[in-house]
Amino acid sequence: MASDFSMYMHNMGKRITLACIIFVLCKPENVVRALSLQKVGRTSFLPTTSSRMAPMAQNNVHQGRSSHHQFAHHRTTTTSKTSLSMIFERMSEECIGSLVTAQSESARLGQPSVGCEVMTIGIIDRPERARRTLKQYNITLRKAKLTVENMFRNEANESEEEDGDKKKGGIFTMSPQLLNMNKKARDVELPFAPPLKRVLTNAGLIADSLDSATVDSEHVLLSLLGYDAKEGKVPVEVDKMVEERGYAKGALAVFLRMEGVDSTTFSSAEFCRRLIMDMKYPTSSSNNGDGPQLVTGNGEGSSTPTLAEVGEDLTESAFRMELDPVYGRDEEVRNALRTLVRRRKNNPCLMGEPGVGKTAIAEGVAQILVAPRMMEQLDELFDRNEDGEFVKQDEVDWIAKLAKQCPPRLRNHRVFSLELANLVAGTKYRGEFEERLQAIIEEVTDEKAPPTILFIDEIHTLVGAGSAEGGIDAANMLKPALSRGKLQVIGATTISEYRKYIEKDAALERRLQPLMVKEPTIEQTIEILEAISEKYGSYHGVTYTKESLVAAAKLSERYVTDRFLPDKAIDLMDEAGAAVHMENSFMPSSVPKPPPLVTEDEISAIIARWSNIPIGKITSTESSTLLELEASLESRVKGQHRAIKSIARAVRRARSGLRDAGRPVASFLFCGSTGVGKTWLAKSLAAQYYGSEKDMIRIDMSEYMEKHTASRLTGPPPGYIGYEEGGQLTEAVRRNPHSVVLLDEIEKAHRDVLNVLLQVMEDGVLTDGKGRSVDFKNTILVMTSNVGSHRILDLVAQQKLQRSRSGGERRKKKKKRGEGSSSFEEYVMGEEANGDNEMSNGLEEISSSVAAEEYAALSEVVQDELQKEMRPELLNRMDEIIVFSPLDNENLRDIAHAIVNASMERAYKEKSIKLSVSESLINAILFDGAANAGAFGARPMRRAAQRLFEDAVSDAIVRGFLSEGDSATVDMGLNTNALGMPTVVVFRERDGESLVVDVDDGSGGIGMAASSRAVNGANMEMEGLQPDAIQ
Structure with missing residues (x-):
């Protein structure tokens, strides 16, 4: 079937030779193209008037440009050229190239004619001004070819099943024998399918409606998508038909099936609107349709090609509604605009911490400067409904608000983001960087160019950028233009980098007006x-x-x-x-x-x-956590009710909103003798309040006894060894800011080291060696101290002697009645637990009033010693100074149970052995480990549990008496061995067998009573020799 296109070429046969000569004279690379076109009878796509061709060809020999662009200036659109032959005559060279590509692809795919789907491939190959829009939708030539091939292949398979030759919707089937991906275009002429003829005819009408003398690739693309030249938009029925019936054809069918295109949200109307905006306001071009492309300037339609190559026009992005709206920064944006309209020093430099919104403020300035232009072109940006109102009225109102803020002096200004990395990239030889930067300065300061404000993010990188031996850096090259006021710049940098780089360069600093950008509040956020x-x-x-x-x-x-x-x-x-x-x-x-x-x-x-905080700790209300804090701590820490109550009260006060938000959650000083649970309470507080015992940062202050060790907490200053590693305290808090900070044995640290803590307790921050502020506002600061431990021991000894004498008199009275025995055996068997509510070791139970008096005496001793050892400014910043009470018998028994239970859990976890203990073994551990609990606390209890329980179980496992899966009970032996030492019996439940293990005849460490000595002195009077911890 002969098409109008071929008839037009046939009538121009006499001009073929002349056209080939013109192509050769214009561009050497067109020789092959001209010859290939001549073989199929469609060599020239040039106008029919040969009298115009000769002079144009001669001009192009010198100018090196194709003749087509020269003819564009001589064409006129006074008459409507709607016939297909006239459309061909008006086509641009790139559009003609797209037709050639479409015919070649149709031949390669074995199609009998050129359809709209394959024409889409040709347009994507030669997109002209549609390149930017296609890139925004992630549409590439490779994807288009693959999509069309799959469409034809699927239709071919369906046609074979239906034994048909034609495809529904006007798409022709593909013969499998003709599908050769490596085959070149056949040397036969392929006619245009009727749908494509109508598309090309409509493209001419679209070009006329857009006042274009030529029919370009973008006009054909608009026509392929159903753009109506009369209505000036895509009819609603097109997208509605696709949405309701799932039916699409032409370019829309290709786009909807293409990988990377969201078919559920793609709108041909929106695509065409963006395409027309790109046609009216071209900002970039490239010569490659695939892959990423830089915003480049080729000299056509751009007065700043170098700037367009290395930067981005923020005002154009704002015009396209591609920038996020800026809220909560009205004052900062207004300050920047006020600085820009100044006569001198009109270069604002935005200073602030990373992430506070410096770049957003520059984008906000760009949105305000472009808002008046957007108000003039609202009909091109937004659609209207049937009542003539804008569909997105809220966005229109927002633009109107911005337009009112634009200073008249800054109207028609544009903000260009200058990327220094692009500026330096590719400058291999000396002078290339300076030449490129100088070209940008000349382009921006040119009176013919639109007024431009450069936005330089990380402006401190100007200092030293591009400098080589014997050269100057970017900052020095910009200084003259900045001083004369011909060049305006908006800079952005952090406070530290401004001080490090810009403040040192006084000439650069005086040309910039610093504007502080503070972190927004929670409400602004x-x-x-x-x-x-x-x-x-x-x-x-x-x-x-x-x-x-x-x-x-x-x-x-x-x-x-x-x-x-x-x-x-x-x-x-x-x-x-x-x-x-x-x-x-x-x-x-x-x-x-x-x-x-x-x-x-x-x-x-x-x-x-x-x-790294458990989700339950965040989602649950904090009030419930605070209410349960006291009970949960008492379940883990025994015998310190007063200390726990003080801690819970201070934490509730801090988290109820009444505390100073600039200080730590709470600051505690734990005082008391060793082994009463100061460190264990700090670890339990971390577990209950922050979720894990790992949320405790422990610093042993005995390592900071020298004056110079203070730098280890915050990190050495610059130039010293370890500067890059940071401080032990500051780095730990930076990594885990929600934790308990335990400073163990604070009294051992040097006084100058303690001065570092003053800043933490007062302001909640600590500056490290690198000048960074570390936040302590979410930490609980706990310091432990053994200050006055010697006086505490003396006081406890006096209280012990007084209670022993009182208890001795009672025991003598019982002795006369035949009551009461102080032997180790009777204590172990629990016989001392009966009678008159007396303590199991023969000591009287201390009344609450006596305990309160003793605790007050201990507190007074500790207070006196603290004022002697520590500076008053440190003590005065403490929220609570908590004195830990000595442990009594009931608490020690609970601790003994806790220690043994922990050992049994480890045995089950490691060896799958289930263990249980008798109460007599607990009594033995209590007697053996609590001999001097008033002075040494509960730590001897752990050693007693090791001797009497863990050693016996370990011996049973090593001997093979206990194996995995066994269950056993551990009890004290009723009799001693031949040497008079106590024994421990392990009963195996599966067969009732038992193993007797001798207990070592060692005291097991300081603060413990020797069991054998207790046995040998079974009938001794225990006056003054009772375990003072069992009080």
């Missing part, structure tokens, strides 16, 4: 999150609840202390959305469902993973 949540929700396909945004702001502020708002809150919101999206992506459903919700639970789960 919530406002920012609400503003951007719609975009993040659309990206992830989720919906954020109001509560989740509030939780993101508050939890990130509390638990992520090494970063700043709003960056950490935005990251938290983003990751929560990604997590919900992934969870729902694995649950496909044929029934449409509303977008899943991101709630507080998802936010808590993410923050728990970030901060």
Whole structure:
């Protein structure tokens, strides 16, 4: 079938030779193309007037340009050229190339004619001004070819099954014998399918409606997508038909099937709108349709090609609605605009911590500067409904608000983000960097160029950038233009880098106006999150609840202390959305469902993973944790009710909102004799309040006895060994800011070391050797001390003697009545536990009033000693100074049970052996390990448990008496061995056998009573010799 295209070529046969000569003269690479076109009878696509060709060809010999662009200036559109032959005459060279590519691809795929689907491949191969839009939708030539091939292959398979030759919707089937991917185009002419003829004719009408003298590739693409030239948009029926019936054809069918294109959200109307915007406001071009491309300038339509090559036009991005809205930064944006309109020193430099929103402020300036232009072109940016109102009225109102903030002097200005990495990249030889930067300065300061404000993120990198031996850096090259006011710059950098680089260069500093950007408050952060949540929700396909945004702001502020708002809150919101999206992506459903919700639970789960805090500690209300804190601590720590009550009271006061938020949660000083549970209570506090015993940072202050060791806490200053490693305290808190900081034996540290802690307890921060501020506001600071331990021992001895005398008199009275025996055997057998509620070792139970008096005496002794040893400014910053009481008999018995239970749990975990103990063994451990508990605390109890319980069980396991899976009971022997030493009996339950193990005749360490001596003196009077800990 002969087409109008071939008839047009046939009528121009006499001009073929001349056209080939013109192609050769214009561009050498067109020789092959011209010859290939001549073979199929379609060599020239040039206008028919040969009288115009000769002079044009001569001009192009010197100018090195194709003749087609020269003809574009002589064409006129006064008459409507709608016939297909006239369309061919008006086509641009790139559009003609797309036709050639389409015919070649149709031949390669074995198609009898060129259809709309294959024409899409040709347009993507030669997109002209549609390149940017295609890139935004991730549409590439490789994907298009693969998609069309799969479409034809699937249709061919369906046709074979139906024994048909034609495909529904006008797409022709592909013969399998003609499908040769490596075969070149056949030397036969392929006609255009009727649908494509109508598309090309409509492309001419679209070109006319857009006031274009040529028919370009983008016009054909608009026509392929159903763009109506009269209506100026894609009819609603096109997308509606695809949505309701799942039917699409032409380029739309290719796009919807293409990998990387979301078929559920793709809209041909939106695509065409963006394409027309790219045609009207071209900002970039490239010569490669595949892969990533830089924003480049080729000199056509750009007065700043070098700047376009290495930077990005933020105002153009704002015009396309590609930037996130800026909320909560009105004052900072207003300050930046006020600085820009100054006559001198009109270069704002935004200073702030990483993540506080410096770059967002520059984007906010760009949005304000472009807002007046957007107000003039609202009809091109937004669609209207049937009533003539804008569909997205809230966005229109937002743009109108921004337009009112734009200073008249800055109208028509643009903000260009200059990437120094792109500026330096590729400069291999000396002088290339300086030449490129100088070209940018000349382009920006050129009066013919649009007024441009450069935004340089990380502006401190200007200092030293691009400098070589004998050359100058970027900062020195920009100084003259900045001083004359011809060049305006918005800089952004951190406070530390500003001081390190820019402050040292006085000439550069005086040309910049520093503007401090502070971290936003939680309320401002919530406002920012609400503003951007719609975009993040659309990206992830989720919906954020109001509560989740509030939780993101508050939890990130509390638990992520090494970063700043709003960056950490935005990251938290983003990751929560990604997590919900992934969870729902694995649950496909044929029934449409509303977008899943991101709630507080998802936010808590993410923050728990970030901060290593159990999720239960975050989701549960803190009030319940605080109410249960006292009971949970008493279940782990025995005999320190007063200390636990003081701790719980201080923590509740701190977390109820009444404390100073700039200080640690609480600061405690634990005082008392050794072994009463000071360190164990600190570890239990970490486990109950923060979730794990690992959330305790322990620093042994005996390692800081010298003055110079103070630097080890915060890190050595620059130039000293270990500077890069940081301080032991500051680095530990930076890694785990939610923890109990235990400074053990604080009295052993040098006084200058203690001065470091003053800053922590007062301001909740500590500056390390690198100048970084480490946050202690979420820590509980615990210091332990043995100050006054000698006076405590003396006082306890006096109290012991007094109680012993009183108890001795009572025992004598019982002795006369035949009551009471102080032998080790009777104590072990529990016979002393009976009678008049007396203590099992013969000592009287201390009344509560006596205990209170003794505790007050101990507190007074400790207070006196603390004031002698420590500076008053340190003591005055403590929330609570807690004195630990000596342990009494009931508490020691509980401790003995806890020690033995822990050993039994280890035996079951390691050897799968179930053990139980008798009460007589507990009595023996208590008697043996609590001989001097008033002076040495409960630690001797652990050694007694090792001798009497763990050694016996270990001996049974080594001898093979106990094996995995066995159950046994451990008891004290009724008789001593031949040497008079006590014995321990292990009873095996599976056969009733028993093993008698001798107890070592050693005291097992300081503070323990020798069991054999107790046996040998079974009938001795125990006056004054009773275990004073059993009080």
